[in-house]
Structure formats: C-alpha cells, structure tokens
Amino acid sequence: MSRVAFHLRPEAADFDPYVPGLSVDEVRERFGLSTVIKMASNENPLGISPLALAAVREHAGYSFRYAREGNPDIVAALAGHYGLPEDRFVPGNGSDEIIDLLLRVFPVPGLHNVVASRASFSMYRVLSRLCGVEFRAVPRRDDFSPDLPGLAAAADDETALLFVTAPDNPSGFCPPRADLESLAGSLPPSCILVLDEAYVDFCPEPGAQSFVPLLNDFDNVVVLRTFSKAYGLAGLRLGYGVMSPAQASVLHAVHMPFSVNTAAEAAGIAALRDRNFYEETRRVVAEGRARLSDELSSLGFIVYPSMANFLMFRPGAAHTKSAADIFEQLLARGVIIRRLKSYGLEDHLRVSVGTAEENRRFIGLVKEICA
Numbered sequence: 001m002s003r004v005a006f007h008l009r010p011e012a013a014d015f016d017p018y019v020p021g022l023s024v025d026e027v028r029e030r031f032g033l034s035t036v037i038k039m040a041s042n043e044n045p046l047g048i049s050p051l052a053l054a055a056v057r058e059h060a061g062y063s064f065r066y067a068r069e070g071n072p073d074i075v076a077a078l079a080g081h082y083g084l085p086e087d088r089f090v091p092g093n094g095s096d097e098i099i100d101l102l103l104r105v106f107p108v109p110g111l112h113n114v115v116a117s118r119a120s121f122s123m124y125r126v127l128s129r130l131c132g133v134e135f136r137a138v139p140r141r142d143d144f145s146p147d148l149p150g151l152a153a154a155a156d157d158e159t160a161l162l163f164v165t166a167p168d169n170p171s172g173f174c175p176p177r178a179d180l181e182s183l184a185g186s187l188p189p190s191c192i193l194v195l196d197e198a199y200v201d202f203c204p205e206p207g208a209q210s211f212v213p214l215l216n217d218f219d220n221v222v223v224l225r226t227f228s229k230a231y232g233l234a235g236l237r238l239g240y241g242v243m244s245p246a247q248a249s250v251l252h253a254v255h256m257p258f259s260v261n262t263a264a265e266a267a268g269i270a271a272l273r274d275r276n277f278y279e280e281t282r283r284v285v286a287e288g289r290a291r292l293s294d295e296l297s298s299l300g301f302i303v304y305p306s307m308a309n310f311l312m313f314r315p316g317a318a319h320t321k322s323a324a325d326i327f328e329q330l331l332a333r334g335v336i337i338r339r340l341k342s343y344g345l346e347d348h349l350r351v352s353v354g355t356a357e358e359n360r361r362f363i364g365l366v367k368e369i370c371a
C-alpha cells in the first residue's frame, strides 16, 4: 500500500469545488449522441465575434512571445471605450482572476469577512473558503431578489468585500442602479462593494445600469466585467475590474505575470470594436429570452424575471416531473441546461438563451418530457 504524505492547509481539505456546466463532448460520449446543444454556461449563442476571430488568427504566430506586463494595449482600449483613465483598469484571466485577487488582497484571514447573498455565483464562496476568510451568506427576499438592506446590515467594520451580482446569477434579477448607489453610500467605510456586472450587457440600457460611469463618486466600489458572455470569448479567458487607482495599483502589484495571454488581449481589443456583433448578440438574447420566458410560463413553470442571457425556472404545482428529472431527460436527448443544486437550489433550473433554433429545440423537448 502506498502512502502519500504531505502538509495540507485545512482550507484546501475536503474542498467543495466550483461545479461547472457539463461540456458538449462529455454528453456526446455519455449518451452516444451526434448533436448536443449546450445551454448551460451562459456562453454567447452567436459564438465569437468575427473581428475577434480574425485578431486571434493574426496574433497566433506571436504565441511564442510573453504578453507585455500589465497588458497595456487592452487597458488603453478599455480606457478609451469608457472615457476613463487607464489607472482604473485591471485586466485578468477572466473576471474570476479579479475575484481571486480581491479575496487574496483585501480580507485578512481570520480577521475580516466577506458578505454576499445566499445562492450567489459560487466563486465568491469557493475562493473565500480557500483563503480562509469568513463568508457570510445573507438570505434573499421571497421573490429571490437580493436583500440589499439585509446585505448592508450583515456588513460590519471587519467586512472587506460585499459582493452583489447585477444582473444576478442564477436568478437574472437586476437591482436598480439607484438602489446600488444607496447601498454603496450606506456601507462601513472600509467595506468595498464589488458589483459583478458579468451580465449587464443584456440589460435594456447597459449604460444606464452599469456603475462604471459613477465610479468617480464612489471610491469604495469595484466593478467586474467580462468578455466571456456578451463578447463571446469565454474560452480565451478575459475579464477586468474597474476601480479606484489606489485599489488597482495593489492588484497590479501582486497579480500573476502574463495571466492575460496575447491572443485574449488581441481578441478583446477587436471585440470592443465589433459593435455589430455586440448589438446582434443583445438583440438575439432579448428576443430569445422573451420567447423562452413566454413558452416556459405557458407550460406551467415558474419563471423568474431576467435581465441576463439566461432564465431561472422551476416546475409549477401541476408538474409531476422534478427539476432533476427534467434536467436528466433533456441531457439524454442532447440538450444541456444547468441544475442549480450546487447553488443549494434543488428545485430550480437555469437555461441559457440560445439561437432561435436551439430555443425551439429546447422548448420542444421540454413539452415532450412534461407531456
């Protein structure tokens, strides 16, 4: 019998990991299917922007080079895009890297805490745990919206970070920006409000919802944005934080060098310029979301109002099939959606808005399964 001995931080033992959506290849192999549709991870239904694809191709030959430290090109592009100074932007290997940096830099393990709504995007909890930082999960209101006053009440002088996802994942609920302003104004002085805007592009008016234009007035707010969803670059890994220059300089100092690769940087710059792709994505998502919401409601599901590129829903009183049954039977027929068990929501499902064709196929199969 072999025995492997190693020291291990208690935070890493019996770790409850992030659970990703299933991949197309996994499901193909498991069920021997030729066509599999993935509507599980809120990826872009239109794929990658053609301009971004061309940029990746053009830069592929430079892959033997390290990226320039700090990725000044994407930083300059973002600064130009928002009309803000460059020293407010921190690019990362997905916005997940920025979440990781925030958790490793600001809270002191054993002393400070992190606050978020219960059943939030699990990276906040997973990374807090790994850092040995207390994670406070605040109950949501009955309609599943985040309880902003409840979140503020849970924050104390030892709260380093308070996360709000706007629009929310997994519910799609979007707290009005005015409410987020009140929240930012009501927090203890050392508490940073982290607004995760991964899905803000899918709001009717992203410019009126995003907190980025207000950052000059709020030094205690960090905004997270990503190229993974509306810009179609999930696999390349590119996200960023917008924050005060003082906060940004700490993150720049400690971050892993070259975490944003050269292809991602080039693709991000091109994707920012590709307004056609961005607007077409918004249009397809808004139409698909309305259609899916109507269809699921008329099939008797409880559907939560969403401003994101996905819908959370659960079987209604008349359904005999459970969320788990529906998930499994869709999977066996080649459609991957997301169970929300890992969010602690046993009865809930989440479906990403697909192309018109994918949405039709999904609804057709749900009808068949629930008939």
Ligand SMILES: *Cc1c(COP(=O)(O)O)cnc(C)c1O
Pocket: 042, 093, 094, 095, 096, 097, 121, 165, 169, 196, 198, 225, 226, 227, 228, 234, 237, 238, 239
């Ligand atoms: C998808 C998602 C992210 C973005 O992740 P990346 O690391 O940028 O791919 C961040 N926050 C939430 C809530 C998400 O759903």
